[in-house]
Amino acid sequence: MALPDALLHDLSALLGPRLSTSAGERALHAQSETLILSGPPDAVAYPRSTEEVARIAALCARHMVPVVAWGTGTSLEGHALAVKGGITVDFRDMNQVLAVFPEDMLCVVQPGVTREDLNTYLRDTGLFFPVDPGANASLGGMAATRASGTTAVRYGTMRDNVLGLEVVLAGGRVIRTGTSAPKSSAGYDLTALMVGSEGTLGLITELTLRLHGQPEAVSAATCAFADMAAAVDCVIATIQTGIPMARIEFLDPASVAACNAFSGTSLPLAPQLMVEFHGSPKGVAEQAERFGAIAAEYGSSGFLWARASEDRNRLWKMRHDAYRAILASRPGASAIVTDVCVPISSLAQAVEETRADIAASGLPGPILGHVGDGNFHAILLVNPADPRETTLAKSLATRMAERALQLGGTITGEHGIGMGKLPLMAAEHGAAWAIMGHIKRALDPHDLMNPGKLVPQK
Numbered sequence: 001m002a003l004p005d006a007l008l009h010d011l012s013a014l015l016g017p018r019l020s021t022s023a024g025e026r027a028l029h030a031q032s033e034t035l036i037l038s039g040p041p042d043a044v045a046y047p048r049s050t051e052e053v054a055r056i057a058a059l060c061a062r063h064m065v066p067v068v069a070w071g072t073g074t075s076l077e078g079h080a081l082a083v084k085g086g087i088t089v090d091f092r093d094m095n096q097v098l099a100v101f102p103e104d105m106l107c108v109v110q111p112g113v114t115r116e117d118l119n120t121y122l123r124d125t126g127l128f129f130p131v132d133p134g135a136n137a138s139l140g141g142m143a144a145t146r147a148s149g150t151t152a153v154r155y156g157t158m159r160d161n162v163l164g165l166e167v168v169l170a171g172g173r174v175i176r177t178g179t180s181a182p183k184s185s186a187g188y189d190l191t192a193l194m195v196g197s198e199g200t201l202g203l204i205t206e207l208t209l210r211l212h213g214q215p216e217a218v219s220a221a222t223c224a225f226a227d228m229a230a231a232v233d234c235v236i237a238t239i240q241t242g243i244p245m246a247r248i249e250f251l252d253p254a255s256v257a258a259c260n261a262f263s264g265t266s267l268p269l270a271p272q273l274m275v276e277f278h279g280s281p282k283g284v285a286e287q288a289e290r291f292g293a294i295a296a297e298y299g300s301s302g303f304l305w306a307r308a309s310e311d312r313n314r315l316w317k318m319r320h321d322a323y324r325a326i327l328a329s330r331p332g333a334s335a336i337v338t339d340v341c342v343p344i345s346s347l348a349q350a351v352e353e354t355r356a357d358i359a360a361s362g363l364p365g366p367i368l369g370h371v372g373d374g375n376f377h378a379i380l381l382v383n384p385a386d387p388r389e390t391t392l393a394k395s396l397a398t399r400m401a402e403r404a405l406q407l408g409g410t411i412t413g414e415h416g417i418g419m420g421k422l423p424l425m426a427a428e429h430g431a432a433w434a435i436m437g438h439i440k441r442a443l444d445p446h447d448l449m450n451p452g453k454l455v456p457q458k
Helices: 005-018 023-028 050-062 115-121 139-144 190-194 229-240 252-262 281-299 309-320 322-328 343-362 386-405 422-429 431-443
Strands: 043-045 065-072 087-090 097-101 106-109 162-169 174-178 202-210 219-223 247-251 272-279 300-307 334-337 365-372 373-383
Touching: 005 050, 023 043, 023 300, 050 065, 050 087, 050 162, 050 202, 065 139, 065 202, 097 115, 115 139, 115 202, 139 174, 139 202, 162 190, 174 190, 202 322, 219 281, 219 309, 229 247, 229 272, 229 281, 229 343, 247 309, 252 309, 252 322, 252 365, 252 422, 272 309, 281 365, 300 309, 309 322, 322 334, 322 373, 334 386, 343 365, 343 373, 386 422, 422 431
Parallel strands: 043 087, 065 087
Antiparallel strands: 097 106, 106 202, 162 174, 162 202, 219 272, 219 300, 247 272, 247 365, 334 373, 365 373
16 A cells, blocks of 8 residues: 555654665565565554654554554564555664562563563573563564463463553553552453454553562473373373473474584484473472483483583574474475464374374474473475465364364464464354454454454454
8 A cells, every 4th residue: 555645744754764665674574484475564663662652553543554563573473464554663672671670570671672682681680581482572572472482381471471561552542551560350451452462452562571580490401202102291291290390392303303403413313302490409400300200201211411501501592493493404495383282181192193194294394392381383394386385284284273172272372363373263262253353343443453463354
């Protein structure tokens, strides 16, 4: 769409050179980590304050122009693509830690702060922010997609760690949700509504986050298993015994091979669990001993410990690089990334049936995930020039989602809906999906906030 001259004039007066209509800037905001594609926005705005964001929203509402939020562009379902054109609001310059309250174990940040930057800032406080999706995502984007990651089994997801928000609604109205209190019973939980709304209800301009104490002792390890079933059964037994795992990750042999080649590691080419323990030195030793005994019952071998911080960092960098490692294992490939989550009791069945389904397809599809909370991924590698492969991969992804629903799970444990999973929402939510649409229309009657995402489309 062509932006009205009056809108461009007013936005330029507000932002000056921080409004860009250059082809290069627009193209940078039309990219996706996966096969999901869209045209570029019509312009990119770089605000520095809530007041500027509110003014941008008000001006766009006056001219009926869509508004799409952008964090670091690491989402996997096309959340931040401007499918109907309009203005992309890039929060790059709203990247300040505004306050830290150590006694309350809270902090207040702007949406452009990344999780790594926040933890660097907190390093000397004895506190840290635990949610770790792997990518160095912005905290605003993590809240918008209700992100989680490797540490969710111990510390929860963004849903559990966001206490309050400042949000600019369609039309420019600014609201605050939540408080700094540990709990509240005061009416509708608007914070929870906004966390996971993917920018369809408003633009997050400030977050109040729960922090946690840095553990006194940390230890990590990898261990190999004879087959996938034994590794997954070990995970189920570990969780059911109540060991407070900080992380418990799974990599199938294809994922291990890709990580070894990409990161220069030398893990055995067998199903692997990657685990981490947090606590006091005595507590960590006890947790590790209990886990080791369970793993031995399921035939684990090759227990490799990473007790030094540099060894742990290397281990988890390898895990966080797994997506790019898997992409590199098939040069020129693109990926369809699945993201199902099932009850822990159904995890073994879901993983085994997924493995068999992928093997029968003939497509490369390494499996890995945060199996401590039932969340796993298959990275389906396709030749983007071969539409048959893309169709086959999408069919596999749909079957994975349907299987998860049949087992009482969900089509997405952490990546969110965006554009990629929109066709699966009715199957998960039924009539409740229409209610989401009613909420959207109540807050954004002209469908200007990240249109084309999450809710039923007209």
